[in-house]
Structures are given as structure tokens and as C-alpha cells.
Amino acid sequence: MKEEKVIKKWLKNELSKEELEAFKELDAYPTYIKLSEQARHFKAPQFDEQSSIKSLKSQIEFKQQGASKRKKMYYYYAGIAAILVLGFFIFNTIESVSGLTSFETKIADTEHIILPDQSEVDLNASSTLNYVSNQWDTKRTLELDGEAYFEVTSGSKFTVNTTYGTVEVLGTKFNVKSRTYGFEVTCYEGSVAVALNDKEFVLKQNDQLLYDSSSIQKKKIEKKSPDWKNKYTTLKSRTLEQVLEEFSYYYDVDFDVKGINTSRLYTGSFPHNNLEIALKSITLPLELTYQMNDKTVILSNK
Amino acid sequence: MKTPKTLFKNCCEQAVFSNLHQKYAKDLHDFIYYKFGSAYNPKDKVQEAFMKLWENCEKIAPDKAKSYLFSVANNTTLNVIKHNKVVLKYETNSRPSSSDHQDPQFILEEKEYLNKYQKALSKLTEEKRVTFLMNRAEGKTHKEIAELLGISRKAVEKRIYTALEQLRKEIQEI
Structure with a gap:
């Protein structure tokens, strides 16, 4: 047992002087020494790391070339797959385009639309409304250019997209006006969320959001439904240019505004069903005169 | 030198791979040699093991590479042996001693x-x-x-x- 300990220590090169003497006393001492010394003859042959890594690297490169060839094939297959997917997609789109329902109103024209979920839309004059009817069950999304009044039955999210921003509701009554000169959302019942310029505005009952290129305003209204439904338009502090734009949605006339200042502000209302009264409603407060020439209205200062 | 554990998640980096080779190739070679003798071409086994490591580099963390290399080299050699009992043959690589005046x-x-x-x-x-x-x-x-x-x-x-x-x-x- 003691012998074993000494030998183990010797194998670890940890013998002290006395222990070394004791080790040398052992009968088998020369045998151990010889065994240990002769072991070197069985040393593994030289291993050339350099040539090993070199040949490894060339193998790796070779394989990578093969892989890149395979990759080219992948691209080829990916190309085919992409074409198939694209084809499928186009087919699908065509299908959904075929499900695209579109409404367009002409000047002075309005339209009452009942959506698949029994929500109602009143589309004002000179406006377009699009939606994908076969996706309506999953996605209640509309695109509006112009003005429309919505009475939405409660259900999933109902979204109105306009060039200015989006209006989201769950079920409520609201009006969206998206015209060239500005954007207006009015909430008559419930609440709606308006996403505009990366901001979100929440409108409660009787709230109105007014947006034009210069400002965003929120104000209270008292009316129960939009004026246009009662066939007139009320404008507040709008430039004459904007007023005439609004006018053109209801009357098929052109204006000749040479010689007058179109940036003057107008506040007032005009009816949609009587051209003469409508023209007077605008010109009288601004102290202008008008002259009809076929379909052109010439405006001039008094 | 410590294996860069946190620096690299796998062995796909050339530098990591070369480093592993430098660290373990010789030991791996010796291990196979001492275990199975020269008949099974330890150098080839080393190459095979490192190639396998490279092919699977994404799955192997550098600190696991050593045991991976040793078990791959071991297994590929065993596959060749196919459980036949072999007679080991070592090449004595140097003459007993500088032989000139030897009896x-x-x-x-x-x-x-x-x-x-x-x-x-x-x-x-x-x-x-x-x-x-x-x-x-x-x-x-x-x-x-x-x-x-x-x-x-x-x-x-x-x-x-x-x-x-x-x-x-x-x-x-x-």
C-alpha cells in the first residue's frame, strides 16, 4: 500500500528526497524506470498542425463552392416558388378586387349605402367609397374620398381610411369629411378614434376634429346630424377658395375669380338644392356680385 | 488561453475554428493514436472530426467543441473498426539510442x-x-x-x- 503511494507520487513527479530513496529501494525500481523511459518509443508520430489546418481549409472551401452551387439551385427553386406565390397572390387579389365594392357620387348627388353588417353610410356629393365586400366579415375597412356620414352597428373594429388619416370606431354615428382643403371628423354618438399625423385623437359625442394644412382643432358641436344631410353646408372661417371648392361638390359650375381676392374668409351656409340662393348666400356677405355665363360663374367686386 | 465563451455563440467564425484546431488537433490526434494505434490513420480522423465540427458549427458552442471533436473522432474510428478485436501496432519512432557504439x-x-x-x-x-x-x-x-x-x-x-x-x-x- 505504501509502495503504491510512492509509485503514484513518482508518476506525478512529486517525490521528496526521502521518498525517492525509498522508491529506489524497491526491487522493481529498475523495471519502473525502464518502463517509463521506454514509453517514449511509443510516442505518437509528429502531428503537423500547419498542414492539417491547410488541408482542412481547402476542404472547407471546396465544400463551400459546392454549397454555393447548391445555393444557386436554391435561388432557382426559390425563383419558381416566388413566381407561384406571386401568381397565387395576383389571383387572390383579382378575386378580392372582384369583391371590391365601390360607390361614387357625382356633383350634388348623394347615396345611401347599407353595408353587409347593416351599418349605414350616407355618401355626400362628389365622393367615393370603397370596401372589399368578401372580406367584410373579418375586416370592416372602408376607403373614403370625400364626405360621408356613418351609422355603424356595433361589432368588430370599423375603420375608415382617408388620405389624411384613419378613423376607427366600434359602433357609433359619425361623419367623415375628407376634401382637398381639409379633413373633418364629427362624432354624433359613442366615440371614435382618429389617427392623424402619427397622433391619435379620441372624439366623444358632439366632438368635432378639424384639420387643414395649418392646424388641428377640436371643438364642440350641438347638432345631431351633419348639415349636408339637411342639404346645406355651413362653413366657418373658410377662405373663399375653400368655399368654392365645397360649392363645386354640389353644383356643376366653374368659377371665374379673376380680379377678386380668394383668400378672404367666409362664415355662413348655403343650400345644396338651389343654385341661385346658394350663390347669393356666398356673394352677399362678401360684397361680391356674380354673373352666370353658361356653366361659368363670374365673380367680381361690387 | 480560455475559450471565448461569451464572445462567440458557435464555431462558425474562422478565427474560432482555427483557434480550436490549434488547441485540440494534436491532442485529438494523439488520443486516437494511443487508443487505436496507427492502423486507423489518426490524421484522417482528426480531419474528419474537424470537418464535422465545421459543418455543424452553428449548433456547437466553442466550449462544447472539445468533447464534440473527441467523440466524433472516437466514433468514426470505432465505425471503421466495427467491433473487431484488433492487434495494435505501434511504430517505434526512434532507434533505442544513438546506436554507434552499442553492443x-x-x-x-x-x-x-x-x-x-x-x-x-x-x-x-x-x-x-x-x-x-x-x-x-x-x-x-x-x-x-x-x-x-x-x-x-x-x-x-x-x-x-x-x-x-x-x-x-x-x-x-x-
Whole structure:
């Protein structure tokens, strides 16, 4: 047992002087020494790391070339797959385009639309409304250019997209006006969320959001439904240019505004069903005169 | 040098791979050599193991690479052997000693002795032979061997000792 300990220590090169003497006393001492010394003859042959890594690297490169060839094939297959997917997609789109329902109103024209979920839309004059009817069950999304009044039955999210921003509701009554000169959302019942310029505005009952290129305003209204439904338009502090734009949605006339200042502000209302009264409603407060020439209205200062 | 554990998640980086090769290729080669002898071309096994490591580099963390390399090299060699009991043949790579003035009889005796030694070595278990030769022929410390083979230092000590005793008895008997 003691012998074993000494030998183990010797194998670890940890013998002290006395222990070394004791080790040398052992009968088998020369045998151990010889065994240990002769072991070197069985040393593994030289291993050339350099040539090993070199040949490894060339193998790796070779394989990578093969892989890149395979990759080219992948691209080829990916190309085919992409074409198939694209084809499928186009087919699908065509299908959904075929499900695209579109409404367009002409000047002075309005339209009452009942959506698949029994929500109602009143589309004002000179406006377009699009939606994908076969996706309506999953996605209640509309695109509006112009003005429309919505009475939405409660259900999933109902979204109105306009060039200015989006209006989201769950079920409520609201009006969206998206015209060239500005954007207006009015909430008559419930609440709606308006996403505009990366901001979100929440409108409660009787709230109105007014947006034009210069400002965003929120104000209270008292009316129960939009004026246009009662066939007139009320404008507040709008430039004459904007007023005439609004006018053109209801009357098929052109204006000749040479010689007058179109940036003057107008506040007032005009009816949609009587051209003469409508023209007077605008010109009288601004102290202008008008002259009809076929379909052109010439405006001039008094 | 420590294996960059946090720096690299896998062995796909060329630098990591080269570093692993530098660290382990020789030990791996020696391990296979001592375990299976020269007949199974340890150099090829090293190459195979490193190629496998490269192919699977994404799945292997650098600190796991060593054990991966050793088990791959071990297994690929075993696959070739296919469980046949083999007679190990070591190449004695240097002449007994600078031979000029040696007594011919002494040379003969030395040769005899090495033959016996070789036979005795081949009778050792693989574990014992690898450990013993890594220590005595390669000059690796107990600690280094323990790390390389993933065993305790105590186990290394025991293996070397029993190998020595077994060799001594074998050679005496022959």
C-alpha cells in the first residue's frame, strides 16, 4: 500500500528526497524506470498542425463552392416558388378586387349605402367609397374620398381610411369629411378614434376634429346630424377658395375669380338644392356680385 | 488561453475554428493514436472530426467543441473498426539510442524488450493505454489529461498506476 503511494507520487513527479530513496529501494525500481523511459518509443508520430489546418481549409472551401452551387439551385427553386406565390397572390387579389365594392357620387348627388353588417353610410356629393365586400366579415375597412356620414352597428373594429388619416370606431354615428382643403371628423354618438399625423385623437359625442394644412382643432358641436344631410353646408372661417371648392361638390359650375381676392374668409351656409340662393348666400356677405355665363360663374367686386 | 465563451455563440467564425484546431488537433490526434494505434490513420480522423465540427458549427458552442471533436473522432474510428478485436501496432519512432557504439546483443535485447512492451500495451484497456501514454510518452501532466478526457485527476492517477503495474507484470511474464 505504501509502495503504491510512492509509485503514484513518482508518476506525478512529486517525490521528496526521502521518498525517492525509498522508491529506489524497491526491487522493481529498475523495471519502473525502464518502463517509463521506454514509453517514449511509443510516442505518437509528429502531428503537423500547419498542414492539417491547410488541408482542412481547402476542404472547407471546396465544400463551400459546392454549397454555393447548391445555393444557386436554391435561388432557382426559390425563383419558381416566388413566381407561384406571386401568381397565387395576383389571383387572390383579382378575386378580392372582384369583391371590391365601390360607390361614387357625382356633383350634388348623394347615396345611401347599407353595408353587409347593416351599418349605414350616407355618401355626400362628389365622393367615393370603397370596401372589399368578401372580406367584410373579418375586416370592416372602408376607403373614403370625400364626405360621408356613418351609422355603424356595433361589432368588430370599423375603420375608415382617408388620405389624411384613419378613423376607427366600434359602433357609433359619425361623419367623415375628407376634401382637398381639409379633413373633418364629427362624432354624433359613442366615440371614435382618429389617427392623424402619427397622433391619435379620441372624439366623444358632439366632438368635432378639424384639420387643414395649418392646424388641428377640436371643438364642440350641438347638432345631431351633419348639415349636408339637411342639404346645406355651413362653413366657418373658410377662405373663399375653400368655399368654392365645397360649392363645386354640389353644383356643376366653374368659377371665374379673376380680379377678386380668394383668400378672404367666409362664415355662413348655403343650400345644396338651389343654385341661385346658394350663390347669393356666398356673394352677399362678401360684397361680391356674380354673373352666370353658361356653366361659368363670374365673380367680381361690387 | 480560455475559450471565448461569451464572445462567440458557435464555431462558425474562422478565427474560432482555427483557434480550436490549434488547441485540440494534436491532442485529438494523439488520443486516437494511443487508443487505436496507427492502423486507423489518426490524421484522417482528426480531419474528419474537424470537418464535422465545421459543418455543424452553428449548433456547437466553442466550449462544447472539445468533447464534440473527441467523440466524433472516437466514433468514426470505432465505425471503421466495427467491433473487431484488433492487434495494435505501434511504430517505434526512434532507434533505442544513438546506436554507434552499442553492443549488438544489447540492441537485440532492447528490440526484444520493445516488442514485449508493445504487446503488453495492446493488452491494456483503451482507457488505461491512452492515459498512460499521454503521460509517459507525451509528457502531459495529470491535470492536462484530466481536462482533455473529462475525468478526475484521481482517475488519471489510478489509470496510470494500474497501467504501469499491469505492464510490469506482463513484460515479466513474457
